[in-house]
Amino acid sequence: MNFWTAPGGLHIARGEIDDARALARLHAQGFYRGWPASDFTAYLADPKITPAYVATDARRNISGFAMLRISGDESELLTIAVDPKKRGHGLGRALLSAVFADLTMSPVKTLFLEVDETNAPAIALYRRFGFADIGTRKGYYPKPDGSAATALVMAAPIG
Numbered sequence: 666m667n668f669w670t671a672p673g674g675l676h677i678a679r680g681e682i683d684d685a686r687a688l689a690r691l692h693a694q695g696f697y698r699g700w701p702a703s704d705f706t707a708y709l710a711d712p713k714i715t716p717a718y719v720a721t722d723a724r725r726n727i728s729g730f731a732m733l734r735i736s737g738d739e740s741e742l743l744t745i746a747v748d749p750k751k752r753g754h755g756l757g758r759a760l761l762s763a764v765f766a767d768l769t770m771s772p773v774k775t776l777f778l779e780v781d782e783t784n785a786p787a788i789a790l791y792r793r794f795g796f797a798d799i800g801t802r803k804g805y806y807p808k809p810d811g812s813a814a815t816a817l818v819m820a821a822p823i824g
């Protein structure tokens with residue numbers, strides 16, 4: 666089991682199946698369209714394909730998480746979210762550092778992601794980690810007002 670330190674006395678650990686409810690709650694706080702806890706249960710049951718990383722205290726109070734999908738030598742950052750009350754203190758950075766450290770020891774060569782082109786905090790975080798723009802997908806993210814936002818597709822090399 667890998668283990669990385671994180672700000673605020675937290676650490677980054679691999680997600681486990683019992684974390685499903687906590688991850689669904691954090692995800693719903695971060696995105697207009699949440700995913701049901703049952704989706705997280707299914708993802709967490711298959712950690713070789715969809716590994717998760719959680720920022721947690723010693724009592725498993727989870728303040729943020731990231732989840733990947735692995736496919737051969739490629740991986741996609743499916744989602745990353747930090748508790749709104751705990752943003753801006755380095756947890757997103759700690760989660761991505763753990764993701765990159767773990768992928769360095771895997772066959773994955775490239776990490777992809779999609780992000781709403783108006784999501785400035787997330788795009789700034791990704792650029793810090795070496796993600797470059799590789800394209801856009803129009804109409805990708807539905808919005809509460811019925812419109813849809815364009816996704817920026819980004820990629821970063823591993824290792």
Ligand SMILES: CC(C)(COP(=O)(O)OP(=O)(O)OC[C@H]1O[C@@H](n2cnc3c(N)ncnc32)[C@H](O)[C@@H]1OP(=O)(O)O)[C@@H](O)C(=O)NCCC(=O)NCCS
Pocket residue numbers: 694695696744745746747748751752753754755756757758759779780781784785786787789790791793
């Ligand atoms: C994106 C998110 C995960 C960042 O988590 P966080 O813990 O607040 O991020 P950190 O404190 O580690 O910040 C890391 C970097 O992100 C960028 N960043 C974070 N918040 C920012 C803000 N409000 N404005 C601009 N840049 C910001 C900065 O580059 C920052 O580095 P710096 O502190 O050295 O300047 C968090 O804002 C979140 O959960 N958002 C809602 C869900 C979401 O949009 N996820 C990404 C979708 S693809």
